[in-house]
Amino acid sequence: MRSLSQRQKEMLSFITAFISENGYPPTHEQIRQGLKMSTKSLVNHHLKALERKGVIEREPETPRGIKLLDGLRSFKVPLLGQIAASEEPISFTDSDYEEIELTPDIVKEQDGLYALRVKGDSMIDALINDGDIVVMRHQAVAEGGEMVAVRLKDRNETTLKRFYPEGKRVRLQPANSRVEPVFVHPANVEIQGKVMAVIRHVA
Amino acid sequence: MRSLSQRQKEMLSFITAFISENGYPPTHEQIRQGLKMSTKSLVNHHLKALERKGVIEREPETPRGIKLLDGLRSFKVPLLGQIAASEEPISFTDSDYEEIELTPDIVKEQDGLYALRVKGDSMIDALINDGDIVVMRHQAVAEGGEMVAVRLKDRNETTLKRFYPEGKRVRLQPANSRVEPVFVHPANVEIQGKVMAVIRHVA
DNA sequence: CTTGACATAGAACGCATGTTCTGGTATAAT
DNA sequence: ATTATACCAGAACATGCGTTCTATGTCAAG
Numbered sequence: 001m002r003s004l005s006q007r008q009k010e011m012l013s014f015i016t017a018f019i020s021e022n023g024y025p026p027t028h029e030q031i032r033q034g035l036k037m038s039t040k041s042l043v044n045h046h047l048k049a050l051e052r053k054g055v056i057e058r059e060p061e062t063p064r065g066i067k068l069l070d071g072l073r074s075f076k077v078p079l080l081g082q083i084a085a086s087e088e089p090i091s092f093t094d095s096d097y098e099e100i101e102l103t104p105d106i107v108k109e110q111d112g113l114y115a116l117r118v119k120g121d122s123m124i125d126a127l128i129n130d131g132d133i134v135v136m137r138h139q140a141v142a143e144g145g146e147m148v149a150v151r152l153k154d155r156n157e158t159t160l161k162r163f164y165p166e167g168k169r170v171r172l173q174p175a176n177s178r179v180e181p182v183f184v185h186p187a188n189v190e191i192q193g194k195v196m197a198v199i200r201h202v203a
Numbered sequence: 204m205r206s207l208s209q210r211q212k213e214m215l216s217f218i219t220a221f222i223s224e225n226g227y228p229p230t231h232e233q234i235r236q237g238l239k240m241s242t243k244s245l246v247n248h249h250l251k252a253l254e255r256k257g258v259i260e261r262e263p264e265t266p267r268g269i270k271l272l273d274g275l276r277s278f279k280v281p282l283l284g285q286i287a288a289s290e291e292p293i294s295f296t297d298s299d300y301e302e303i304e305l306t307p308d309i310v311k312e313q314d315g316l317y318a319l320r321v322k323g324d325s326m327i328d329a330l331i332n333d334g335d336i337v338v339m340r341h342q343a344v345a346e347g348g349e350m351v352a353v354r355l356k357d358r359n360e361t362t363l364k365r366f367y368p369e370g371k372r373v374r375l376q377p378a379n380s381r382v383e384p385v386f387v388h389p390a391n392v393e394i395q396g397k398v399m400a401v402i403r404h405v406a
Numbered sequence: 407c408t409t410g411a412c413a414t415a416g417a418a419c420g421c422a423t424g425t426t427c428t429g430g431t432a433t434a435a436t
Numbered sequence: 437a438t439t440a441t442a443c444c445a446g447a448a449c450a451t452g453c454g455t456t457c458t459a460t461g462t463c464a465a466g
Binding site: 022023024025057059063064065066067068071072073074075076100101102103104105106107121124127128129137146147175176177178194195196197198199200201202203 | 228260266268270271275279303307309324332340350378379380381397398400405
């Protein structure tokens with residue numbers, strides 16, 4: 001993005017604040033009043049410049065038809081429940097769930113996401129604490145190196161580890177490089193989802 | 204919020220998606236076309252109902268004057284640089300920095316926040332991995348139990364731990380409950396900020 | 407002195423859009 | 437049979453709003 005002049009920055013800032021406050025963009029007249037200009041044609045002039053610089057997009061002849069291109073892009077993800085080593089697999093049919101609001105700076109891809117809250121400290125060798133939120137993506141097969149939620153059928157236990165198929169066995173590698181990997185038979189493994197991100201509330 | 208009828212849910216869903224896609228709300232005519240209704244007065248009727256149920260707010264006689272009350276609320280935080288055990292304290296004067304977009308579901312309070320990317324695995328006993336992002340808040344003094352970025356002057360080293368003043372010494376408690384705490388003299392400690400959240404990109 | 411960029415000013419025009427009023431159907435509960 | 441609720445339909449009206457054209461001033465660079 002080319003740099004903006006002082007007046008352009010002011011206009012962009014005004015529009016951003018207006019949208020935050022009101023939920024919809026301002027009219028040219030509202031911008032004119034807000035920036036203490038005497039004419040709407042000056043507003044149009046600056047909006048054209050912001051458009052040329054790739055900062056906004058305008059829908060022609062459309063009241064409030066201004067879109068910020070560097071606008072905020074959050075989205076919501078269902079927080080379906082909890083994950084712990086010893087619990088039953090998560091049920092995805094629950095329709096009465098919380099949601100958490102994420103952004104592309106937390107998780108790039110948005111398809112098929114859900115979140116789970118970690119219960120207990122059994123995930124600590126994945127550097128995941130009790131109470132952390134893991135953002136998952138629905139996925140029943142994994143590629144080598146992906147971190148997944150894996151259910152070990154013989155132990156009736158779920159763990160979060162990096163998954164490496166190695167011939168006749170699977171290596172499950174903890175995130176903490178100082179902890180030894182686990183080796184299991186492929187038939188013993190059920191992949192419940194791929195870990196996309198972890199969020200920890202501290203304060 | 205009282206429960207919505209089927210048609211009201213459809214309308215709310217349409218408006219939410221439209222705003223996500225376009226950056227501004229739809230007109231009555233756009234809603235009418237989107238929901239395959241034959242008249243704008245029906246759109247007005249349902250919008251009135253959504254308003255009564257406290258789901259939207261409308262500015263009377265205002266094109267696109269619809270505000271979602273459960274709207275998305277993200278904000279941006281400067282990503283000022285890196286934090287590692289052995290580096291110099293972070294400079295806050297850098298004006299040419301990235302930003303990351305967060306939401307109130309990641310960090311409730313928004314004042315005085317900045318983010319740092321962790322470099323190296325020296326924070327592992329705080330359950331923080333190389334590459335993780337810590338969201339900090341400017342704060343030069345800490346209360347007992349808060350997790351802070353602490354600089355140990357004699358070792359010229361920065362660490363993230365929970366801070367407990369205990370009379371003539373300070374206890375620095377790792378997040379990992381299986382790791383022993385560190386005891387230091389209060390004069391040796393310089394608090395650089397309070398840890399608010401940790402974000403790990405996995406995939 | 408000329409040119410280009412930035413900022414500014416106002417009149418005029420034409421289209422975009424919200425709201426009200428009157429009227430109807432279907433279903434469920436009383 | 438009546439009432440209430442949800443959903444629906446269309447005409448008419450009035451206001452909200454974007455854009456163009458013509459014009460001017462200041463400052464910096466060549």
